[in-house]
Amino acid sequence: MPKNLLLTRRQALQLGLGACAGLVASLKSKDIYANLKILALDDPSRDFTVSQGGSLKERAAAKGIIYGAAGRYPDFVLNPNLTACYARECVLLVPEWSFKWFIEWYPKWPVANHPLRPSPESFDFTAADWMAKFAQTHNLLFRGHPLIWQVSLPPWFKETVNRQNAEKFMVEHIQRVAGRYAGKMHSWDVVNEAINIYEGHPDALQTSPWLEFLGPNYIDLAYRVAAEADPNALLVYNDFGFEYEDTNSDKKRAAVLKLLERLKSKGTPIHAFGIQAHLSGRATSSYKKLRKFLSDVASLGLQIMITELDVTDEELPSDITVRDRIIAGVYEDFLSAVLNEPAVKTIITWGLSDGYTYHTDFHPRSDGMPVRPLPLDTDLKPKLAWNAIARAFDNAPNR
Numbered sequence: 001m002p003k004n005l006l007l008t009r010r011q012a013l014q015l016g017l018g019a020c021a022g023l024v025a026s027l028k029s030k031d032i033y034a035n036l037k038i039l040a041l042d043d044p045s046r047d048f049t050v051s052q053g054g055s056l057k058e059r060a061a062a063k064g065i066i067y068g069a070a071g072r073y074p075d076f077v078l079n080p081n082l083t084a085c086y087a088r089e090c091v092l093l094v095p096e097w098s099f100k101w102f103i104e105w106y107p108k109w110p111v112a113n114h115p116l117r118p119s120p121e122s123f124d125f126t127a128a129d130w131m132a133k134f135a136q137t138h139n140l141l142f143r144g145h146p147l148i149w150q151v152s153l154p155p156w157f158k159e160t161v162n163r164q165n166a167e168k169f170m171v172e173h174i175q176r177v178a179g180r181y182a183g184k185m186h187s188w189d190v191v192n193e194a195i196n197i198y199e200g201h202p203d204a205l206q207t208s209p210w211l212e213f214l215g216p217n218y219i220d221l222a223y224r225v226a227a228e229a230d231p232n233a234l235l236v237y238n239d240f241g242f243e244y245e246d247t248n249s250d251k252k253r254a255a256v257l258k259l260l261e262r263l264k265s266k267g268t269p270i271h272a273f274g275i276q277a278h279l280s281g282r283a284t285s286s287y288k289k290l291r292k293f294l295s296d297v298a299s300l301g302l303q304i305m306i307t308e309l310d311v312t313d314e315e316l317p318s319d320i321t322v323r324d325r326i327i328a329g330v331y332e333d334f335l336s337a338v339l340n341e342p343a344v345k346t347i348i349t350w351g352l353s354d355g356y357t358y359h360t361d362f363h364p365r366s367d368g369m370p371v372r373p374l375p376l377d378t379d380l381k382p383k384l385a386w387n388a389i390a391r392a393f394d395n396a397p398n399r
């Protein structure tokens, strides 16, 4: 029997007791093998024990690593218990929404929406200023995400921005936003997700109004304007899809490396590369090609940041014990791989608690159970994922 279908006695018992009825149903389909394969991802020999004491930020800092997380303005305003966790665990904060041009609002929230760009002529900095003040009050490094992206654009954008005025809109946005927080920012994702290997554009550039109206040079322009607006911030190119050994990941890595080489050769003021790292609990990897890619990026003189780390569990078994163990294993394996690259200086999870993750809406589980992709559970208690991240920091080489 192939290795990855071998089950331990415990897993077989779990499968037998826990999924008896499900087993009958799934025997009719190939799910049984998928299930066995998933369960085989759970290595019972891993216990994820951690040494006593030390929050994630403390364990990271002991190795010269910055650890932080993304957070949402309404969650912060409404949940002091949540924000206390950020103050305890994080040394960096990135607003998940407040620097996006526009974000859909959840009517359930008793907190008014403050989209950054309510109209072509106006800016609403209420949410971003609140988050900046929170970061300052709690001595957190503050990170902006993103200045230029083709997603989360306001309803007025499409009928307003055109070939004639696109440069004015881009330059003004960067100058007003990056300029307002100049000197206070750890880093900015100046451009987000500019490469798409599935569309067939030259250089795999992502379809975007910025590309359509300004051509490929919009990227270089954005960084030059940002560097002028805030000479102190690390200017980052941020993207996803680099972690696995498959051919699509090969293509993405090659296309982004080419973009970074091109920018560096033009003297574009770009200082770091951000890997989002939205990982799947279902996928395993040797991370061999990722490690080579990290080394190639580092050889361009770029710092590397893991910017949106989480591990989705929507395809994992319902059993929370098994799910948490598989997720923890992915966290530790991935972080152990990337932290072997000295240029990796910053690790950011896309949220801190399962109660506030975008995967609830974007990647829900078919069994309707709450998703569990982050270090803290919905009661703000550390999970095995927290242990796994702590272990990776504890075992990481010093920077």
Ligand code: XIL
Residues within 6 Å of the ligand: 096, 192, 276, 308, 358
């Ligand atoms: C997501 C947010 O988490 C969601 O709440 C929002 O509705 C859409 O954007 N890559 C990115 C992030 O760069 O900005 C995205 O964040 C997740 C994917």
